[in-house]
Amino acid sequence: MTYAFEPIGVIHSCFKEKFGIPRQPGLASEATATLELFAPYNSQEALAELAGFSHIWLVFVFHQALREGWRLTVRPPRLGGNQRIGVFASRAPFRPNPIGLSAVQLEGINCQDGRCRLRLRGADLLDGTPVLDVKPYIPYADALPEAVAGYAAQPPAVQFKVVFSAAAEAQCVAYERARYPALRRLIEQILQTDPRPAYRHGQGDGQCYGMRLYDFDLRWRIDDGQCRVLGLEPLDSGGGGDN
Amino acid sequence: MTYAFEPIGVIHSCFKEKFGIPRQPGLASEATATLELFAPYNSQEALAELAGFSHIWLVFVFHQALREGWRLTVRPPRLGGNQRIGVFASRAPFRPNPIGLSAVQLEGINCQDGRCRLRLRGADLLDGTPVLDVKPYIPYADALPEAVAGYAAQPPAVQFKVVFSAAAEAQCVAYERARYPALRRLIEQILQTDPRPAYRHGQGDGQCYGMRLYDFDLRWRIDDGQCRVLGLEPLDSGGGGDN
Numbered sequence: 001m002t003y004a005f006e007p008i009g010v011i012h013s014c015f016k017e018k019f020g021i022p023r024q025p026g027l028a029s030e031a032t033a034t035l036e037l038f039a040p041y042n043s044q045e046a047l048a049e050l051a052g053f054s055h056i057w058l059v060f061v062f063h064q065a066l067r068e069g070w071r072l073t074v075r076p077p078r079l080g081g082n083q084r085i086g087v088f089a090s091r092a093p094f095r096p097n098p099i100g101l102s103a104v105q106l107e108g109i110n111c112q113d114g115r116c117r118l119r120l121r122g123a124d125l126l127d128g129t130p131v132l133d134v135k136p137y138i139p140y141a142d143a144l145p146e147a148v149a150g151y152a153a154q155p156p157a158v159q160f161k162v163v164f165s166a167a168a169e170a171q172c173v174a175y176e177r178a179r180y181p182a183l184r185r186l187i188e189q190i191l192q193t194d195p196r197p198a199y200r201h202g203q204g205d206g207q208c209y210g211m212r213l214y215d216f217d218l219r220w221r222i223d224d225g226q227c228r229v230l231g232l233e234p235l236d237s238g239g240g241g242d243n
Numbered sequence: 244m245t246y247a248f249e250p251i252g253v254i255h256s257c258f259k260e261k262f263g264i265p266r267q268p269g270l271a272s273e274a275t276a277t278l279e280l281f282a283p284y285n286s287q288e289a290l291a292e293l294a295g296f297s298h299i300w301l302v303f304v305f306h307q308a309l310r311e312g313w314r315l316t317v318r319p320p321r322l323g324g325n326q327r328i329g330v331f332a333s334r335a336p337f338r339p340n341p342i343g344l345s346a347v348q349l350e351g352i353n354c355q356d357g358r359c360r361l362r363l364r365g366a367d368l369l370d371g372t373p374v375l376d377v378k379p380y381i382p383y384a385d386a387l388p389e390a391v392a393g394y395a396a397q398p399p400a401v402q403f404k405v406v407f408s409a410a411a412e413a414q415c416v417a418y419e420r421a422r423y424p425a426l427r428r429l430i431e432q433i434l435q436t437d438p439r440p441a442y443r444h445g446q447g448d449g450q451c452y453g454m455r456l457y458d459f460d461l462r463w464r465i466d467d468g469q470c471r472v473l474g475l476e477p478l479d480s481g482g483g484g485d486n
Contacts, residue, residue: 001373003304004245005340024384041331041339046315050332052393059302059342061246072289088284088377089293096284097248097375099302101344103385130244132340134331140398141267142346143388147380150295155383 007130009037011060014186016127018064020195020211020218023077023156024091025102026122027193030186032107033123035131042116051109055137056118060100061130062093070094079151080199089150100129103137159194159201161226162187168229175232180214187213191220191227250373252280254303257429259370261307263438263454263461266320266399267334268345269365270436273429275350276366278374285359294352298380299361303343304373305336313337322394323442332393343372346380402437402444404469405430411472418475423457430456434463434470 013033015021022028035058037046050056073084074092087095105121118134164172164184172184180186194201195211204223211218212235219230256276258264265271278301280289293299316327317335330338348364361377407415407427415427423429437444438454447466454461455478462473 002247002249003373003375004247005342006245008339024381026384026387040315043315044329046329046331048316048327048329048332049393050329052391053332054391055387056331057344059340059344072283072286073291084291086287086289086291086293088289089291089296089379091378091381095376096251097302099248099342099376101300101302101378103387130246132246133338133342135334135344136332136392136395137387137390138267138334138392138395139388139390140392140395141269143386143390144269144298144346144380145382145386145388147346147382147386148295148297149379149381149383150292152379152381152383 005132007038007061007132008041008134009035009131011035011123011125011127011129011131013123013125013127013129014214015125016212016214018126020190020213021126022124022190022193025104025124027124027155028186028189029105029122030182030189031121031123033104033120033125035118035120035134037116037118042111042114044111044116047109047111047116050106050134050136053106053136055103056106057133057135057137057142058100058102058104058123058125058131059133059135060102060125061132062095062098062100063128063130064126065093065095065098068094070096070098076151077197078156081197082199085151099132103142156193158192159227160192160222162191162229163226164229165231168231171232175216187218187229191229194222194227248375250281250304250375251284251377252278252374254278254366254368254370254372254374256366256368256370256372257457258368259455259457261369263433263456264369265367265433265436268347268367270367270398271429271432272348272365273425273432274364274366276347276363276368278361278363278377280359280361285354285357287354287359290352290354290359293349293377293379296349296379298346299349300376300378300380300385301343301345301347301366301368301374302376302378303345303368304375305338305341305343306371306373307369308336308338308341311337313339313341319394320440321399324440325442328394342375346385399436401435402470403435403465405434405472406469407472408474411474414475418459430461430472434472437465437470
């Protein structure tokens with residue numbers, strides 16, 4: 001038996017590549033995204049009463065995992081990338097059915113000129129992610145703060161202070177003014193838990209790392225127990241800021 | 244773009260029909276179920292480290308909703324069945340993609356003789372439900388007790404005391420001894436929030452209601468502010484107790 005699903009919408013997000021995306025939703029509160037609904041779901045009717053909820057579930061497809069397929073075991077980054085656990089004990093994208101699940105904050109709903117968009121916060125989703133379903137977050141059924149969570153009991157720890165070079169600082173100020181008001185805080189949130197695999201955590205390796213964020217290339221280096229943002233160079237691919 | 248998914252397993256549950264199923268997981272803690280994994284997922288490897296989690300997410304298909312299709316708006320039972328809300332503001336099964344989501348308690352994992360079964364508690368799932376994914380419940384990302392939940396802020400209220408007729412009492416004692424140890428408590432949990440649509444709540448209508456539970460027909464009547472269990476008649480269809 002096979003079940004076929006078509007996306008109801010698509011995510012527009014600041015995260016243009018997998019590296020650097022927070023490993024669970026809510027870890028980077030400044031990571032905003034929008035869900036653009038496709039017809040015939042782009043209607044106020046389909047969303048009636050949703051605005052009364054502060055959070056929603058997104059059920060989505062890990063579209064970048066489709067090509068690679070799945071494995072019975074995975075090595076989660078938080079366990080250093082060298083311990084194998086069962087795929088069903090993980091939230092890894094390489095699953096038998098590559099369906100993802102994220103609780104995100106619903107900031108608002110904009111429906112006009114035939115377009116419907118949900119404004120989201122705390123999303124850990126790649127730009128272009130196909131969304132299969134939106135559900136209201138219902139605390140009495142979904143919030144189980146006492147649940148025991150094995151190896152994932154604690155959120156990823158803050159690894160270091162994030163400092164900005166003079167050049168990065170100036171770029172940040174300019175970008176914040178122009179388009180991305182909380183950019184500095186977003187960069188801090190992304191980098192402070194160290195996007196590198198856990199076995200490298202704590203090590204200042206002096207190497208330069210980079211990720212694409214919005215429409216620029218964010219570059220940083222880890223040295224002497226701190227993470228130094230080196231710069232935010234604009235990319236000319238364009239279209240990256242659609243969020 | 245269409246995404247095709249095949250079930251990783253199937254639910255065996257005491258709930259053999261939709262009427263009477265608790266409207267969210269966790270409301271009937273005595274509702275036990277098992278998830279039987281299909282090959283090649285019926286392996287201890289795929290489940291390694293899952294036993295360290297007290298709760299899991301089940302991502303499943305509302306298989307009984309497939310034929311009926313979806314609607315832009317639904318009338319949730321808790322709003323009395325006469326107020327329309329958007330389908331994305333509801334957890335109703337009649338969704339554009341009929342994917343369900345339930346956090347349930349993981350009681351244990353049994354793998355032997357090539358079969359792998361997860362023992363679950365608090366499941367609000369119909370017998371035969373196809374499961375697409377199992378994920379660990381991660382409180383720091385999934386538990387948002389402060390979330391605001393519009394019309395669904397409160398769990399369904401207990402509507403009345405559940406009492407048992409002498410005949411039902413005797414049947415319950417016999418069934419509990421034979422096979423279903425917490426049957427009486429399960430029946431109380433199912434009936435105390437009143438499975439009827441909300442507009443009938445509080446009304447003692449003297450009518451007799453029934454639902455299929457395990458392999459018997461549970462019958463009750465609502466009168467004078469109490470729910471009276473009339474009997475639990477065995478059904479001869481058999482096979483209903485596979486859970």
